[in-house]
Amino acid sequence: MKHKHFRVTKASGNKATFSVDQLRHSLLRSGADNQRVESIIDKIIRESYEGIPTKLIYRKAYSLLKGLPNAEASRYKLKNAILELGPTGFPFEQFIGRLLKHMGYEVKVGQVVKGHCVTHEVDVIAQKDQEHFMIECKFHNQKGFNCDVKIPLYISARFWDIEKNWKKLNGHENKIHQAWLVTNTRFSDDAISYGLCSGLKLIGWDFPKGNSLKDLIDRNGLHPITSLSTLTKFEKQTLLDNDIVLCSELKNAMSLLSKIVSSEERVKKIDTECHHLCTEMSRAGSVSV
Secondary structure, X not given: OOOOOOXXXXXXXXXXXXXXXXXXXXXXHOXXXXXXXXXXXXXXXXXXXXXXXXXXXXXXXXXXXXXXXXOHHHHHXXXXXXXXXXXXXXXXXXXXXXXXXXXXXXXXEEEEEEOOOOEEEEEXXXXXXXXXXXXXXXXXXXXXXXXXXXXXXXXXXXXXXXXXXXXXXXXXXXXXXXXXXXXXXEEOHHHHHHHHHHOOEEEEOOEOOOOOHHHHHHHHOOOEHHHOOOOOHHHHHHHHHOOXXXXXXXXXXXXXXXXXXXXXXXXXXXXXXXXXXXXXXXXXOOOOO
């Protein structure tokens, strides 16, 4: 069908022209085939109107994918699944730690690190070969937030203090020390400019291109349990409280799931969705950043 032109209202309240290509790309990333993607696009466009919220378009697309007997809906739901790791930032820190561990790093989460001047609480410490990284995670559980330049400036100051002490440690003379800032939202232009200039590694929802947070999750095949549409909000939080963060971890925690979910039929549905998602994701190869 011929696509009509209209504007959408983003989470920030700003208006933008609806991009059918962006919606198509998002649906294709979920694993849906071309025929289903075009069918969903046509239906959404027919039901859309000037100024429609992007979150409503998202809900419509997700509802059309949700009934499929595979992991397409769960993959499409990834951004909201990360938002559901809140309300605190700790599950997001655990998730980033799991992701880095899968990529071959030795990882410690929630560490107190001695600096040259003061001690610091660091979200994640990651090491591999001669690389030694201080990683700060900035989590938002609502859409529309940007990480502005004040945050990387603050993290750089802390890293300066920590690195000065690290360089005094035995075996660290030739190590590569670097600070990372990882967020589930986007960076302001000034934040990106500062990161590129200062050597601070920035990883946001869609930055840098090709190695963004969503790219790393997809390529490493690690989706959080909040991706599962068959779990209730209470069940997701209970699993997170029990340190079950990844769908791949839930496969080995069915006894715990059976205690949380009273219905055996629902346990089987959850297990099936988890199996489909992990099977599809396991085809992806691990990559470095």
